Amino acid sequence: MLISAGFRSVGHMAGLAERLGLMHYMEVLMMITSYEYVPPTSDENVTVTDTEFENVPVRLYVPRKQSSELKRAVIYIHGGGWCVGGSAMEPYDLLSRWTSNKLNAVVVSVEYRLAPKYHFPAQFEDVYMVLKFFLQNNILAQYGVDPSRISVAGDSSGGNLAAAVAQELLDDPEVKIKLKTQALLYPALQTLDLDLPSYQDNEDKPILPKSLMVRFWSEYFTNDTSLNEAMASNRHVPEESSHLFAFVNWSNWLPEKFKKDHTYKGPIYGSSKFGEKYPGFLDPRAAPLLADNVKLQGLPLTYVLTCQHDVLRDDGIMYVSRLREAGIQVTHDHIEDAFHGALMFITSPTDLALGHRLANKYIAWLDMNL
Numbered sequence: 001m002l003i004s005a006g007f008r009s010v011g012h013m014a015g016l017a018e019r020l021g022l023m024h025y026m027e028v029l030m031m032i033t034s035y036e037y038v039p040p041t042s043d044e045n046v047t048v049t050d051t052e053f054e055n056v057p058v059r060l061y062v063p064r065k066q067s068s069e070l071k072r073a074v075i076y077i078h079g080g081g082w083c084v085g086g087s088a089m090e091p092y093d094l095l096s097r098w099t100s101n102k103l104n105a106v107v108v109s110v111e112y113r114l115a116p117k118y119h120f121p122a123q124f125e126d127v128y129m130v131l132k133f134f135l136q137n138n139i140l141a142q143y144g145v146d147p148s149r150i151s152v153a154g155d156s157s158g159g160n161l162a163a164a165v166a167q168e169l170l171d172d173p174e175v176k177i178k179l180k181t182q183a184l185l186y187p188a189l190q191t192l193d194l195d196l197p198s199y200q201d202n203e204d205k206p207i208l209p210k211s212l213m214v215r216f217w218s219e220y221f222t223n224d225t226s227l228n229e230a231m232a233s234n235r236h237v238p239e240e241s242s243h244l245f246a247f248v249n250w251s252n253w254l255p256e257k258f259k260k261d262h263t264y265k266g267p268i269y270g271s272s273k274f275g276e277k278y279p280g281f282l283d284p285r286a287a288p289l290l291a292d293n294v295k296l297q298g299l300p301l302t303y304v305l306t307c308q309h310d311v312l313r314d315d316g317i318m319y320v321s322r323l324r325e326a327g328i329q330v331t332h333d334h335i336e337d338a339f340h341g342a343l344m345f346i347t348s349p350t351d352l353a354l355g356h357r358l359a360n361k362y363i364a365w366l367d368m369n370l
Helices: 002-019 025-036 090-103 122-134 137-142 157-169 197-201 210-221 225-232 239-247 272-277 313-325 353-369
Strands: 046-053 056-063 071-077 105-110 145-155 181-185 301-309 330-339
Touching (some): 002 025, 046 122, 090 353, 122 137, 145 157, 145 353, 301 353, 330 353
Antiparallel strands (some): 046 056
């Protein structure tokens, strides 16, 4: 309750600063998160450095353990609604450090460009450039990485980017090395229906209320507040894109226990101007759930973690259903007592047993499958 109150207070402060014309809402949030940034600090287990891959900043974790075997590797993408956060935040630094040490793996944590200064597809392009650069035989050899044991992973908006780049790799003739796994932690995966049962049930739950998630989505594509207003009322998808709703129809893709007393009513279409001006929100690179079944069939072994008290719960669950129908092997961990962003609570003063439990599940899955 105390953590939730703190997050709500920050949100109110950001809203007030924006209304007074002092600072953009996201700039206030970024200023707060910057207090959690830590310098790259090596320890007895892992060497940590800040560097660049293809002019994109990354934080690199290389295990010190001497071994005759090649290492595994994880490209990790942080969350923050494409607008805030960074790989240097203490919880992300610690998670990457744990992953590197426990798996004897090289971890590449990507520092991609953020909205509102940069909009889609800048974030996607940064992550994809890092991935393509790393997936070269000479680069893997430089870090002693086994080309057959590489994963992409991310949480929240980072899970969105991880899912998107995993799909994009499938059609890239320049990339010969394939991912072995993808790990998506409470990912944001679709832009079409922002009134799913999980959005309704968790509208005012801690950390990520519906209003903030809608704001993150709209800021990802534009500073135009009219898109935010249309998304908030779920009237942003033009009728000419109606065929895409088959990919996110929760009445088909959600198991019964998550439907509860909700009844699917079908889409309410919005102005075609949004699709024309901001086509990004109809692009699978921004909304991986919009990929067709043929594309999904090529994806690697997948881990999806969802939280019951999370507006993004149903995004992840629908992706699990669609991947399984496409023949992909998926491990789905649904955490009944968890809320969005719980993985961030692994450092003082917000060190929760829940955060450690989720981190351990994620790392244990990687250890078993990567």
